[in-house]
Amino acid sequence: MxxxxxxxxxxxxxxxxxxxxxxxxxxxxxxxxxxxxxxxxxxxxxxxxxxxxxxxxxxxxxxxxxxxxxxxxxxxxxxxxxxxxxxxxxxxxxxxxxxxxxxxxxxxxxxxRDHSPNRAQGVTTKDLMYLIMPDRFANGDLANDSFNNMREQGIHLDSMFSRHGGDLQGIINHLDYLKDLGITSIWLTPAIENDEPHASYHGYAVTDHYKIDARYGTNALYKQFVDKCHAMGMKVVMDLVHNHAGTEGYTILDMPMKSWVHQWPQYTRSNFKYEAVMDPHASAIDRKLMLDGWFDHRMADMNQNNPYVQNFLTQNHIWWIEYAGVDGLRLDTYPYNDPAYMAKWALDVKAEFPKMTIFGEVLTPLPYTQAYFTQGNTINRGFDTHLPAITDGAVKDAIYEALNGHDGWDNGVTHLYTTIAQDFMYQDVTRNTIFLDNHDMSRALSMVGEDINKYKSAMAMLMTLRGVPQMYYGDEILMKNYSNPDGLVREDFPGGWNGDKNNKFTADGRNDKENDAFNYVRKLANYRKNTPVLHNGKMMQYLPEYGIYVYFRYDAKKTVMVVYNSNDKEVTTPTARYDERIKDVKTAKNVITGESLDLSKLTVGPKSTLVLELGDK
Missing domain, CATH: 2.60.40.10 (Immunoglobulins)
Structure with missing residues (x-):
């Protein structure tokens, strides 16, 4: 190798x-x-x-x-x-x-320019994002499965590393499914051309920055996809890769200048250590390895200190926003980029598209590491990144600790409480994207040991905590697997291919457990979509006691109470401790079942969560 x-x-x-x-x-x-x-x-x-x-x-x-x-x-x-x-x-x-x-x-x-109000409108706390890998969701156009002039030939459904034939038309064909589920925004992993000879389906080794990969469709079809989403009341997030480009792209095969990419005497990987950027005592070589080392041998590391590279990348991204009208941008491998360039990039993009939503991929279990990369110089970095938001991996890990851990001073559900308690480090934490899994991580169902109570609790937290929630395709139908390797969590959505045994886009194609999960997620997602307090309401949380974690989302008009029981047995808990937020309200409606509950005490099943809308006094 x-x-x-x-x-x-x-x-x-x-x-x-x-x-x-x-x-x-x-x-x-x-x-x-x-x-x-x-x-x-x-x-x-x-x-x-x-x-x-x-x-x-x-x-x-x-x-x-x-x-x-x-x-x-x-x-x-x-x-x-x-x-x-x-x-x-x-x-x-x-x-x-x-x-x-x-x-x-x-x-x-x-x-x-097109100044239509539903273009580049931003993705906000009102939205629920749904992440799709285009190659693995649905094959809507058999004619574009393979092209003789591209380096990787054919589709091979039996190989996790090969192309499977999913495309933009397949996604368009199932927009009704997503709207019914309660999705309001769709994030695609990069649909830009990746003409690499092997494992090019993931999209993160771009070979033509101005062209949709022909196996997904055309530029015109991508624009039609965005327009169709807008017409249906949904938004689109575009996934951008600043840090690297595929080695088969024309600017790499025939580079304008040696300084177009970071050159090393021999192949040199990044050390993948955020601390090398953050550490005030860091050595120059560690920082250089983090920022200038290559992400992978097929991903040439772009030299963002080069003004020609800067113009090339920034103009390309502005071009796509104006051309297609996308509403948000997810920035891949954010900490590996040159900080000064990325700050300038953010200002340049926001100058053209003031409502544009931007969030950077920062994968860490530590809130302060995430906050370091966000805008506002809130933790004394001495530098404003102008990055509004990040992917909140710290909350993701804390949710799983709450679901799987044993409660203690710093463990279990208390870890989730203490993670949320550190929200003071962000300029506006509600802009952060919260999630349970994605294309690089083990799926939610597997992370909770396929325990349905834990799974539902995870979904309830995702839909009710602060921030912008993001789901991964297939989580709603109990798709599972561990990311070892990551191809195992990038399986085809059943029903997206001709010849699939079951079509899980329909209730008839799903089994009872899958329909139960789907209906639970749909109920929560649509409730969230139609409940403004879960978009913009304040949050109050209580220190966990006896394994019970309670938080509220509230405004002047409505209060939602969330109760999670981290114990392995059913618990009945009095509610007098929460009177500050319950006030004189006597009953609450279970958002999932619709039943009315007496608020003086609540019974919660093991590893289960109640989502309650408080009623009248």
Whole structure:
């Protein structure tokens, strides 16, 4: 394996010594742009055989050719344009001229921005996100399963590392299922092209930043998917990868300059240690390994100190938001990126899309580690990241400790209480994404030993705690497995493929246990969707006593009480201790069953949770 890794790194270095043979004008990116952006500047990356030997000319009212940059690789030009705010949308030729040769001409388009209110609207505490791996959800178009001009051929349903054929059309075909479940926002793992020779289905090794992977569909279909979601009252979160790119992408195979990616004498991985970024006593080499080391041998580490790389990434992300109208952005491997660039990136994106929701992947069991990366300099970092939110792995781990651990001074359900008690470290903790699992982690059902009471308790906490909840596809039908390897938690959704024995998108295709779980999740999700106090209400929690953990979500109009029994046996508990929030209310409605309960004392089953809406005084 080490020989293979070393060979990959060497190939990248050699690519700078013998420049690739490409068409005379292979591409211009961004392919088109818009009039009326807050930042009037756009930098085109032009790729073509010996394109640097040509002169650039254009003539269009309101568009100024500011500069043309030549770099180490003569197959590139970086062309700076300034588009005045009053420029009329339209097309104009960009000419690449060389004496004695026929001009190369690219017809460039400037479009009008779309200011429709349901575009780039943000994902908020009102939403419930549903995470889908497009390759593993449903195959809606058999014609795009494989392409002869792509490196990985065919679909192989019996291999966890191969393509399975799921696509955008498959997701579109099941939007009614998701809406019925109570989902209000869909997060897809990257649908951008990953033309790698092996295990490319996951989407995190991008080879063409401006193209939806053909095996999922087209750019136009992705936009249709977003539009369809908006028409149905749902939103879309786009998954972005700043830190690395697939080694088969054109900017890696034929790099503009050696400094496009982080170069090492031999293949060097990241040390994957957040502490190397956080530690005020850290060595320079540890910090460099964390930020500049490669994530994987097929994922070239982008050099975000390079201004050309910065423009390339930022403009690409702004392009996708404006083109497709996505509502939120999830930032992959956030701590591995250059902090200064990411802060600037966030400001640039928010300048164009003020309502855009952004949350970074920060996977840690420690609240202070998460808070370190969020905006506001709340824990004395001395630097504002301008990152509004993170994936709240600390709460995820604390929920499982509450469900599986034995209660003690710092253990069991008390650990969940103390984790929530540290919310003071965030500028606004309600922006954090809370979750039970995702595509990299063991599934929720397996994490609780397939105990249905624990599973339901986990779902109840997910739907009622502060933050923006996120589910992983199939959790609602009791899909299970441990992430060892991660392909085991990326199985196909049953019913998404022709020939599947059971169609679990329908009640008839699910067994009794699966329908019970589905109905429980649907009931909670739709209750949450229609109950504003669970979106914006304050939270009050009580120190656990005798294994009972109680918290409230409340506002001036409504109060929801959540009671979790962490004991292995049924417990009846008096409620006088909670009078500060119960006040004079005598009864409560069980949100799941609809029954009315006497609030003077409550009986809760083992490892079970009651979600109660307080009634009249």
């Amino acid at each position: 080490k020989k293979v890794l070393f060979f990959t790194a060497c190939c990248l270095c050699m690519a700078m010594g013998s420049f690739a043979q490409v068409p005379a004008l292979e591409r211009v990116e961004p392919m088109f742009w818009w009039v009326g952006m807050q930042n009037p500047n756009v930098q085109l990356i032009v790729h073509g055989n010996d394109i640097a030997a040509r002169k650039v000319e254009l003539n269009y009212p309101g568009v100024k050719l500011v500069a043309v940059h030549k770099v180490e690789n003569p197959n590139y030009l970086f062309v700076d344009l300034r588009v005045s705010s009053g420029t009329t949308p339209g097309t104009f030729p960009i000419k690449f001229l060389k004496a004695g040769e026929k001009p190369l001409i690219y017809s460039y388009a400037l479009k009008a």
